Amino acid sequence: MSSASAPGKIILFGEHAVVYARPALAVPVLQVHADVTVDVRTDKTDLMGKDWRSLTLIEAPDIGIFTTLDSLLAHQSTHPLATVIVNVFQFLGIDPPPLKIRVTSSIPVASGLGSGAAVSVALIRALAAAVSDSLPDEQVNTLAYEIEKLHHGTPSGIDNTVITYARPVYFVRGRPIETFSVHTPFTVVIGNTGVAAPTKESVGDVRKLWETDHTRWEQVFDRVGEIVQQARAAIEKGETSALGPLMDANHAILQRLTVSSPELDHLVLTAKAAGAEGAKLSGGGRGGNMIALVQPQRAEAVAAALRSAGALSAITTLVQ
Numbered sequence: 001m002s003s004a005s006a007p008g009k010i011i012l013f014g015e016h017a018v019v020y021a022r023p024a025l026a027v028p029v030l031q032v033h034a035d036v037t038v039d040v041r042t043d044k045t046d047l048m049g050k051d052w053r054s055l056t057l058i059e060a061p062d063i064g065i066f067t068t069l070d071s072l073l074a075h076q077s078t079h080p081l082a083t084v085i086v087n088v089f090q091f092l093g094i095d096p097p098p099l100k101i102r103v104t105s106s107i108p109v110a111s112g113l114g115s116g117a118a119v120s121v122a123l124i125r126a127l128a129a130a131v132s133d134s135l136p137d138e139q140v141n142t143l144a145y146e147i148e149k150l151h152h153g154t155p156s157g158i159d160n161t162v163i164t165y166a167r168p169v170y171f172v173r174g175r176p177i178e179t180f181s182v183h184t185p186f187t188v189v190i191g192n193t194g195v196a197a198p199t200k201e202s203v204g205d206v207r208k209l210w211e212t213d214h215t216r217w218e219q220v221f222d223r224v225g226e227i228v229q230q231a232r233a234a235i236e237k238g239e240t241s242a243l244g245p246l247m248d249a250n251h252a253i254l255q256r257l258t259v260s261s262p263e264l265d266h267l268v269l270t271a272k273a274a275g276a277e278g279a280k281l282s283g284g285g286r287g288g289n290m291i292a293l294v295q296p297q298r299a300e301a302v303a304a305a306l307r308s309a310g311a312l313s314a315i316t317t318l319v320q
């Protein structure tokens with residue numbers, strides 16, 4: 001048996017502008033994770049002319065999947081789980097023995113915590129380890145990015161990158177991966193609106209906006225890029241108090257990009273009223289999560305305020 005686990009992630013600064021080649025900062029969230037186990041089916045050693053796909057079982061109870069790889073592909077030829085499995089073995093250049101694959105995850109789906117990318121990363125690692133050697137991170141990242149394209153349309157690649165490396169990442173599309181160090185750990189509360197919002201739609205709507213006036217929106221993306229640079233410098237120097245106002249400024253721009261929502265704005269205002277130093281939506285927007293920078297001693301009060309204001313969950317995480 002082989003198993004692998006991958007964390008969730010949050011984008012601290014720079015979502016959406018990152019699609020237009022500006023930088024963004026993202027960090028892993030270790031409290032939530034996707035877990036995959038892969039067993040070789042010892043009850044099916046004799047294929048009797050059958051293809052391994054028809055004997056490979058996939059269980060993903062969180063999303064109600066109990067089926068064979070064959071059936072999943074017949075149902076949806078680009079299903080992300082099925083595509084990961086097919087792509088990994090195509091990449092390794094082998095037909096594996098029949099497998100039993102189990103996927104579970106505590107990461108809320110479609111909420112900006114990178115659930116899709118975490119499942120892909122854990123699955124790629126567990127599959128490779130089950131039949132061959134572990135793959136290097138760079139390869140895991142490339143394979144996971146292919147799957148992000150199915151989820152997102154035009155993904156920047158930030159989710160698969162931060163989740164593969166499980167370290168704070170300064171991400172610029174198309175550039176080599178840059179991880180960075182957190183001088184002084186700081187506390188963030190993540191509030192989930194409970195509204196499932198596909199990133200593909202908000203990314204598509206920002207693109208429509210950009211198409212109406214390239215000059216104007218490029219300037220807005222430039223401003224996001226400056227916020228990201230300032231935030232990275234503050235995190236590296238331990239000047240954490242600078243981050244609150246930067247979060248507020250980034251949120252205001254995301255509102256202009258039309259990717260906030262009444263629920264997100266309500267949670268952002270609630271967090272600030274409960275003592276957060278800054279707050280913003282995180283990820284694709286329109287629903288999903290918001291994040292709030294808090295002093296550690298305020299974390300529980302802010303989390304409680306978010307829950308009373310309708311958040312489905314409020315997770316406190318230490319960025320380090």
Ligand code: PMV
Nearest residue numbers: 015016112155156199283284
């Ligand atoms: O919704 P999430 O956390 O998967 O993040 C999307 C981030 C965007 O910048 C909106 C899109 C992207 O591909 O980077």
